[in-house]
Amino acid sequence: MLSGPSGVGKGTVVAEVRRRHPEVWVSVSVTTRKPRPGEVDGEHYLFVENDYFDWLIAQDGLLEWAEYAGNRYGTPVAPVEEQLASGSPALLEIELQGARQVRDRAPEAQLVFLAPPSWGELVSRLAGRGTEAPEVQSRRLALAQAELDAAGEFDVVVVNDDVARAADELVSLLTAPPPAGP
Numbered sequence: 001m002l003s004g005p006s007g008v009g010k011g012t013v014v015a016e017v018r019r020r021h022p023e024v025w026v027s028v029s030v031t032t033r034k035p036r037p038g039e040v041d042g043e044h045y046l047f048v049e050n051d052y053f054d055w056l057i058a059q060d061g062l063l064e065w066a067e068y069a070g071n072r073y074g075t076p077v078a079p080v081e082e083q084l085a086s087g088s089p090a091l092l093e094i095e096l097q098g099a100r101q102v103r104d105r106a107p108e109a110q111l112v113f114l115a116p117p118s119w120g121e122l123v124s125r126l127a128g129r130g131t132e133a134p135e136v137q138s139r140r141l142a143l144a145q146a147e148l149d150a151a152g153e154f155d156v157v158v159v160n161d162d163v164a165r166a167a168d169e170l171v172s173l174l175t176a177p178p179p180a181g182p
C-alpha cells in the first residue's frame with residue numbers, strides 16, 4: 001500500500017511501475033471527486049455520485065474509505081480480496097486515514113510512505129501539476145503537513161527524488177518475500 005502527501009508523485013511512480021511491470025495489479029478506487037481532464041472512468045477512478053458512495057458503505061463494499069479535501073475516496077473490497085486470493089499482491093494508492101484503516105484491518109499489509117525530497121519541491125510539484133485551484137492546493141498542503149508528520153507509522157519510507165529509482169524500490173518491496181515469523 002502506497003501513501004504520501006498530495007503532489008509527491010504517487011500516481012506518477014505507480015504509472016512507472018505499471019509501465020515496467022504490467023502484471024502488477026493496482027486497485028481502482030471509487031471517488032466522489034469530479035474527473036480531471038484526461039482521467040478515464042474505470043481506469044484512474046470509478047467516478048460516482050454521493051448516493052452511490054453511501055450505498056457502497058452501507059453494503060460493506062469498501063475495504064477502507066475517507067473524506068479528503070472535500071471529496072470521498074474508497075477501495076472496493078471485492079477486487080482486492082479476489083486478487084489476494086489468487087496469491088499475488090495488490091497495490092493500493094491511498095491517503096493517510098485509509099492507510100490507518102487498512103493497517104487495523106490487515107496488519108500484515110505492507111505500508112509504504114512516499115516522501116518528497118523537500119517541502120519546497122512538494123509545493124512546486126503540486127502547483128506545477130496545475131490541476132487544482134490555488135485554494136485547493138493550500139487545503140491539500142495543510143493536510144500534507146499532517147501526513148508528513150505520520151511517516152513514522154509506515155513500514156518503509158521511499159523518497160521520490162527520481163521516478164525511476166522510486167519505482168524500482170516499490171517493485172522490490174512488492175516482490176520481497178514476507179519477513180520470517182517468530
Ligand SMILES: Nc1ncnc2c1ncn2[C@@H]1O[C@H](COP(=O)(O)OP(=O)(O)OP(=O)(O)O)[C@@H](O)[C@H]1O
Nearest residue numbers: 005006007008009010011012125129160161162163
Ligand atoms: N520524481 C519527480 N521529480 C519531479 N517531478 C515529479 C516527480 N514525481 C512526480 N512528479 C510530478 O509531480 C506532480 C504530482 O505528481 P502526481 O500527480 O503523481 O502526485 P500524487 O502524489 O499522485 O498526487 P495526488 O495525491 O494529489 O493525486 C506531477 O506533475 C508529476 O509529473
Ligand SMILES: Nc1nc2c(ncn2[C@@H]2O[C@H](COP(=O)(O)O)[C@@H](O)[C@H]2O)c(=O)[nH]1
Nearest residue numbers: 029030065066068073074075093094095098
Ligand atoms: N483513503 C483513500 N484515499 C484514496 C483512495 N484513492 C485515492 N486516494 C487518495 O486521495 C488523495 C487525493 O487524490 P486525488 O486523485 O484527488 O489527487 C490522494 O492522497 C490519493 O492517494 C482510496 O481509495 N482511499
